[in-house]
Amino acid sequence: MRRILVMAWCMAAVLLVGACGSDEGSGGSGSSDPIQIGFIGDLTGPVAPYSKASLEGARIAVDEANQAGGVDGRKLELKVYDDKNNPIQTVNIAKRAAPGAAALIVASGSANVLAAGPAIERAQRPFIVTVSSNPAVTESGWKWVNRVHLSDADQVQAVLAYGIEEKGLKRIALIHDTSDLGRGGQKLILDKLTDAGLKPVTDQSYAPETNDFSAQINALRDASPDGVAFWGTLDAGARIVDQMHAVGMKNVQFMGGGGLVSNEFIELAGDAAQGTVAAWAYVDPDNPTLKEMSAKYKSATQRDPDVFAAQSYDGARILVEALKQAGTDPEALQKAIRATQYSGAVGDITFDDKGQNQRTIHLGQVKDGEWELLK
């Protein structure tokens, strides 16, 4: 009898923990009918630096809106979901979260967004993409997507143009992860190299969450490149450039996408980060909106906001404005979002007819332990 009781308690505990496990309700919810905004991101895996920055940016925007009275007297509630970088999870969460939410903010990686996109399209909810850069997100004919981040198509172009035309690199090695982020980047990089009449001296790949890159580094070394084009998340990028330096590949130009431009990359890679060039959806430090948001961000996280935090903040503010204009009817809301003419922390934002926002892409370079604007 005692055994049965113990088992029953255990089951109850497990069910209870499981039910509260993966979601976290947060944000202000004062009056009876809060407007729900679902936030999906990777809060624990390789994409976490970007998702968490996005979350904090979005939170600040939502709190500001609530303090100013909300939307038509209704408070906004941010419901946060962790997909742990698992695309299957993202799809499940999207299916669960979409019906009850007015809109979704998706800060997950590319593989996850590409997996969950169709589900959100079927649920007919506007969604704002703040982190994923794979071109297919805005090239798949989706009606409900609004991406405030840059597309890799533009990022690769900018980075490789610098490497090939300005630095005159001829022996470029390619290393990328096997997720949609890396594979998308690989295709774009290969296309760009072909356009320039070049071939990569080697094409290496790694599974996301790999720690030990000795196989790839050995292959890179054997190929004697003068430049390495990297497309993946910053934890891998930092390890790779660190391990490259450790085996003596110090004068090789390391190049990558927007995900590298973050202080975490420099912290993790140490001295090896010096000289790295990456595409940068640059945020102008003199931008007044950014300054205000920066103060709040810093007091919450002890860090300066990066571009992901800033664009997520802007994305959330765009959503709030659209809600005020159009209410929660999905079609009207999406129309309002797409028609937005907004000026915020990352500058001017408008969306083209595919939902992609266009901004100037700058390049950053690590100099003396800091990311500095290159051009």
Place this chain on the structure above:
Amino acid sequence: MLQYLLSGLGIGCVYGLVALGFALTYQAARFFNFAHGAFFMLGAMGAYALVRAGVPVGLAVPGAALVVGAFAVVCERLVFRRFVLGGQGEINTIVVAIGLASIIRGVSVAVWGPQPQSVPSLVPGDAISLGGAVVRRELLVIMVITAIVAAALFWLLQRTRAGVAMRATADDLPLVGAFGIDVRVVLPTVLFISGLLAGIAGALVAPVFKAQPVMDVPMLIKGLAAAILGGLGNPWGALVGGLCLGVIESFGSRYGGSSWADVITYAVILVMLVMRPEGLLGKRTLEKA
């Protein structure tokens, strides 16, 4: 060619140290310690935490190893003992160990966050060039330490009474008590050594791989593969198995492409279990059901 051999041996020593600890607990008590990967991870995180608290790297590395060893003893006392000695069955013991590993990982994420952390190196400086091949200093240190550990363990197991006791418990746990060996002392000792090995492997490798709470499961699987390759029940087999695994992975990725490293690990486990379950250095045993 030499490059691949050396980097394979380097990583192989890490696998070997981890597998050695794993095989020791199996040998001493028929106990598959599936929390062993968590001990490895704690070695790395411990080194990070100690350095962050201001401890110089030279002390942080052995310090982290000792802490993990002590923690392993605590685990034994609180969790493993009643499963291993209480005759609860091997499956239950494995499940408990897996559960413990999850808890350890969850707490680590809560304390340190899920992201990788930098750990300064014990031996900063450029990689060493050896005949055209380049080896990281940290890996050389690991190889030296592995050799020292192997020698020390050999002496312990073969030449001391405590060591004999540990080897005896493997053969027949209940009977050992009749010979005046206190089994309740053997198990914590074995776990201490096992934790120490995993911890030092983690602490030494942290500067290369970065310390991160999710390191535990991948390393556990490599350790398991190495132990199976070398022959469960024979700690030296585990060490040799680790070295072989490292070298096979290194050459395999050279010829097959870099994504093949993990595939090779699993393939090795599969092939060994099918063709030669006793491993490279094990002895064929027949067990009565």
